[in-house]
Amino acid sequence: MPHSTHAAAAPRRWTAAALALVLCAGASAQTELVIATVNNGHMIEMQKLSRHFEQAHPDIKLKWVTLEEGVLRQRVTTDIATRGGQFDVMTIGMYEAPIWGRKGWLQELKTDAAYDVDDLLPAIRNGLSIDGKLYAAPFYGESSMLMYRKDLVGKLGAQMPERPTWPQVRALAAKLHDPGNGVYGICLRGKPGWGDNMAFLTTLVNTFGGQWFDMQWKPQLLSKPWKEAISFYVDLLRNYGPPGSSANSFNEILALTNSGKCGMWVDATSAASFVSDPKQSKVAGQMAFARAPIMYTPKGANWLWSWNLAIPAGSRKVDAAHKFIIWSTSKDYVQLVAKTNGWANVPTGVRKSTYANPEFQKAAHFAAAEKLAIDSANPTDSTLPESPYVGVQFAAIPEFQAIGIAVGQQMSAALAGRTSVDAALQASQILTEREMKKGGYYK
Incomplete structure (x- = not known):
């Protein structure tokens, strides 16, 4: 009866193997997003706070490539022009966004009502849009x-x-x-x-x-x-x-x-x-x-400038990249920075609601001068x-x-x-x- 003994033992062995496969599949199901960014203060803060995003999205792991401004520009330009696929999220400027959007190198960003795209300062939003479609989300803006x-x-x-x-x-x-x-x-x-x-x-x-x-x-x-x-x-x-x-x-x-x-x-x-x-x-x-x-x-x-987050057109991780970009450029993210580091340290130059906030106005004595400069450019x-x-x-x-x-x-x-x-x-x-x-x- 060797055959029947083997058959009886099989379910136990396969259960262990199946379990290993499930565990393995679970580990590989985590999407790794490679984010290229600039070594400016607001971006470094975003990296520190991104654990909040990972906690809310356990299926997404963030990997940061932080570069000095000139090096970042060279790396992302080469990668997107050659469709290298090195980066899933790119930090790009107001210069690249419309040019690359027109070339079809960037994914259009679709926003929902909670994101409130109409809250973006018009000068900034217009600089990142083509025919009313947004191709990069502003993280912070400046004049x-x-x-x-x-x-x-x-x-x-x-x-x-x-x-x-x-x-x-x-x-x-x-x-x-x-x-x-x-x-x-x-x-x-x-x-x-x-x-x-x-x-x-x-x-x-x-x-x-x-x-x-x-x-x-x-x-x-x-x-x-x-x-x-x-x-x-x-x-x-x-x-x-x-x-x-x-x-x-x-x-x-x-x-x-x-x-x-x-x-x-x-x-x-x-x-x-x-x-x-x-x-x-x-x-x-x-x-x-x-x-x-x-x-x-x-x-x-x-x-007039803004640092923005965008998704290269050839990305295979569009959904995960989109979730991260919406999170990091949202009103909620501004609130998170305010709660963690105080209103004087939130990313500015992007949202009307930030400048309208009495706590921000009180903490940031530069707010009026900054908004005047952005609006006048x-x-x-x-x-x-x-x-x-x-x-x-x-x-x-x-x-x-x-x-x-x-x-x-x-x-x-x-x-x-x-x-x-x-x-x-x-x-x-x-x-x-x-x-x-x-x-x-x-x-």
């Missing part, structure tokens, strides 16, 4: 403004105008500059990159009356506004900026400002919550805010002469990324004294012309 040490300005018997001019800022930088005591008159971006030094410099050129391209798409880097703006910038930072400015971007200057070393700083409004936070900043109680300085025109003097009318492109601190064309990086390197070299302003602009004009001709914009 640019002037942040300054009111204690140091007060000691001089000076007053910061609500909307200062660049000559006024230069005069104040000269008085504030006290390197012997570790204070520099002004800190500005110098690190090369289209979203690094060129974000700031494009707004400077705009307010000096310049533009990247005329209506025939001819590059304008040899125009008077460019020469005047870049010469002003180089002179200002060489005289009244910290040493090594040509290597400084947002994070480097944030560290300098928080340690009390910058008299003034013109940069992203998102910095306001960090410089005002006593846990991070030695001079939190001394920081005050004014609008981005202007020269000949207020047009394009302050930028107009990507469709950012230059004094008429321009053929959309964008304040960038031109929303695919070629701009390569152009901005190359021009950024020339501007950084001029700031570091490795080349002259004239030579840097000459080289920039030539390389920009070459890219635009290659792109078929003109012959």
Whole structure:
């Protein structure tokens, strides 16, 4: 009766095997989402809080790839253009979202009533939409403004105008500059990159009356506004900026400002919550805010940007990615940050409801200045002469990324004294012309 004995034992053996298979299937059923993000404060906080998402969605595991801004842009651009499939959720900017959406590289984001898409600030929502369809969800938005040490300005018997001019800022930088005591008159971006030094410099050129391209798409880097703006910038930072400015971007200057070393700083409004936070900043109680300085025109003097989460078109994990994006950009997420870290530290620049919240208004004394800056930025009318492109601190064309990086390197070299302003602009004009001709914009 060997056969019947074997048959009787079989169910027990198969039960154990089946159990192992079930356990194995359960483990593999967990979806791993690979999220590429930037190493900014709000994003690092999102990683810490994402355990709440994983607890609510035990079938989804998050894997973070956190990169410096320039590296992130290169990695996600290469991955999406080659359909590499490395990332399930990408952190992208307001520059990429409409271009990639039009190319069919991004999944359209479908939102429900609870998400309340109408709560998004119009300038931000419009910048991420094509024909009313949303292709990226904003995590935080920003414009640019002037942040300054009111204690140091007060000691001089000076007053910061609500909307200062660049000559006024230069005069104040000269008085504030006290390197012997570790204070520099002004800190500005110098690190090369289209979203690094060129974000700031494009707004400077705009307010000096310049533009990247005329209506025939001819590059304008040899125009008077460019020469005047870049010469002003180089002179200002060489005289009244910290040493090594040509290597400084947002994070480097944030560290300098928080340690009390910058008299003034013109940069992203998102910095306001960090410089005002006593846990991070030695001079939190001394920081005050004014609008981005202007020269000949207020047009394009302050930028418009948002960091957003998007799903690449080829993703095989769309449902899980969608759940995570909706969670991390929702009203509930803002409430979670407020509960965990206080209202002064929530991601800003995205939702009307955040600015309408009395607790936020009370905690964030920068709120009104930030919202004014975001509301006043107009990507469709950012230059004094008429321009053929959309964008304040960038031109929303695919070629701009390569152009901005190359021009950024020339501007950084001029700031570091490795080349002259004239030579840097000459080289920039030539390389920009070459890219635009290659792109078929003109012959």
